[in-house]
Amino acid sequence: MKSTTEPIVYISINGGPSTPVLVDTGSSGLVVTSASVGDAAPLGPATGTGTSGYSGGLSYGYTTYTTTVDFGNGIVSGPTSVNIVDPADAAAALAFFHQLGGASGVLGIGANSAGPGPSLVTTSLPGDLSQGVFLYQSLFLGIAGVMVFGPNPLPTxxxxxxxxxxxxxxxxxxxxxxxxxxxxxxxxxxxxxxxxxxxxxxxxxxxxxxxxxxxxxxxxxxxxxxxxxxxxxxxxxxxxxxxxxxxxxxxxxxxxxxxxxxxxxxxxxxxxxx
Incomplete structure (x- = not known):
C-alpha cells in the first residue's frame, strides 16, 4: 500500500489494467470509470443506477455491474458490485480521483458508511479474508503502509x-x-x-x-x-x-x-x- 494522507492500492477489475484506488474507510463500494474495467468476461446486465458524491465537490451518476476484483498475490474477490461512473461525469470524476494521491477510483471499505454501496468488495473476498481489513499507514517510518485482509493480525x-x-x-x-x-x-x-x-x-x-x-x-x-x-x-x-x-x-x-x-x-x- 502506498502510504500518504490518502492510502493507495492497485487492483484489477474484470481482468483490466492495474488501477490505483484510494482505500477509503469513510465510504462503501468501489467507484471507477469504465477505463479501469477490463473485458475478460462480459459484465452482463446492470444491477442498479444511482447518484452520489464525495466531499470536495464531486457529484456523479453511476451504473452498477457485477464482476470480480483482483488485489494481486492470488487474492481475488467473488462476484461483487462495481460502480462505473456514467460517461457524462467520467472526466470530472477522473480529475477528482487523481487529486487523491494519484488514484483512478475509490475503494470504499466502511461497514456503516452512507454509501454509495451497494456492497463491499472486501466482504466478497473468499473465506477468512472477508472478516476484516488491517491498515497500518505509518509503517517503514511513514514511507509506505500495509493493507492485510482476514482476521486481525495483532492484539486489540x-x-x-x-x-x-x-x-x-x-x-x-x-x-x-x-x-x-x-x-x-x-x-x-x-x-x-x-x-x-x-x-x-x-x-x-x-x-x-x-x-x-x-x-x-x-x-x-x-x-x-x-x-x-x-x-x-x-x-x-x-x-x-x-x-x-x-x-x-x-x-x-x-x-x-x-x-x-x-x-x-x-x-x-x-x-x-x-
Missing amino acids: RTSVSGSPDAYLQVKINNGSAQNVGAIIDSGGVYGTILSSMIGYQSNVPVGTQISVYTSDGVLLYSYIVTSQNAPTVISSGLINTGYAPYQHGPVYIDYTYSDNTTPYGQGSTNFDYA
Whole structure:
C-alpha cells in the first residue's frame, strides 16, 4: 500500500489494467470509470443506477455491474458490485480521483458508511479474508503502509463500535472531553472539526492539541496542529478524523458480528498494539 494522507492500492477489475484506488474507510463500494474495467468476461446486465458524491465537490451518476476484483498475490474477490461512473461525469470524476494521491477510483471499505454501496468488495473476498481489513499507514517510518485482509493480525488495544461512523470524545488542549459523532476516515485527509469545539474560530490555531478518545474515555491518539495538518472547521454535522488515527498506529476494520454490542452491518474499528 502506498502510504500518504490518502492510502493507495492497485487492483484489477474484470481482468483490466492495474488501477490505483484510494482505500477509503469513510465510504462503501468501489467507484471507477469504465477505463479501469477490463473485458475478460462480459459484465452482463446492470444491477442498479444511482447518484452520489464525495466531499470536495464531486457529484456523479453511476451504473452498477457485477464482476470480480483482483488485489494481486492470488487474492481475488467473488462476484461483487462495481460502480462505473456514467460517461457524462467520467472526466470530472477522473480529475477528482487523481487529486487523491494519484488514484483512478475509490475503494470504499466502511461497514456503516452512507454509501454509495451497494456492497463491499472486501466482504466478497473468499473465506477468512472477508472478516476484516488491517491498515497500518505509518509503517517503514511513514514511507509506505500495509493493507492485510482476514482476521486481525495483532492484539486489540481498544475498540470502537462502528466503522466509519462512531461516537467519540475529543479534547482540545486541556479542555473538557466533548462527545461527538465522527467518521473515522482513512480517506479524509486532515479531517474536520466543529467550530463550537474551538471557540467558534474559523481556523484551528497552530499549536492546538487535539486528543481523541473512545466514548468511555480511552485515549486513541493525540496530535499537535501545524500549518500543514489542520482540520477544516465546520459549523455542524459529524466531525471527520482524517488520516490521523491510521498514521498513529495499526487499525483493524472488523466486519464480523461477535457480540451484542455491535449490530450486524455496523462493524467496529479496532485500535491495535503496534
